[in-house]
Amino acid sequence: MTSDKSPGPAPVPLGKDRTTVLGYPRGDLLTILIGTPLLGLVLGLALPPLARWLSKSPVLPWRDGITFVGSLGRPWQTGVAVGVGLVAGLLLAFTDIDETLKLRLTDAELKAEQHEGTRTVERARVSAVFLDGKELVVLDETSRQVTRGTHKASAATLARAFRAHGYPWRDADPHASLFSRWIPGAPGLPAEAHAVLAARKAALKRKAGEDVRDLGETMQGLGYVVRDEGKDQYWRPLAGEES
Incomplete structure (x- = not known):
């Protein structure tokens, strides 16, 4: 994996128009495309014998499911477990790539x-x-x-x-001091903004990423930026709209 402490791979310049492409670093891309499916395959192979060992425990949560997995002793049944692990690994890899900003x-x-x-x-x-x-x-x-x-x-x-390329890179958020932790019903925000943040909190609990992003855009439409820190939401007004 590429460490944040190292410079990392150089950006890729393209042609005379001074274009730079910043995507998934090649080393990380190979790691996730090969390593994640391989890990899924290994887990799929190890799952039936592991489940048989766990099924001997007198205190066993999800006993029915673990017992079923442990019963996969025939070669074709084990092959199914391996295939499921491989597919799951590929899905995780491509999901991570899709979530990464290019x-x-x-x-x-x-x-x-x-x-x-x-x-x-x-x-x-x-x-x-x-x-x-x-x-x-x-x-x-x-x-x-x-x-x-x-x-x-x-x-x-x-x-x-x-x-x-002349963009104003900053070492930190220049508006960081303007953020306030959201407290339901607290003064400083209109009722509509409180409702959006309440809905966004529920979406965060559900891990509904698309809803979280959409509700963040809705907050910006109301004149506020929102960010997360741990389980808390923080908000600030857009520049020029500070009270």
């Missing part, structure tokens, strides 16, 4: 691809680019989060690429 930078604009969608932002509209934990955040001139997502490249690689 970037295409030029001196004029950036294109961010994630969740089968692409968003284009002119460089002149970008007010800040920074890392918030493992997520890359791009703010526009109103401090709206136009792009936010996990990227596998190191911080040094990202900073070098954005600075090379």
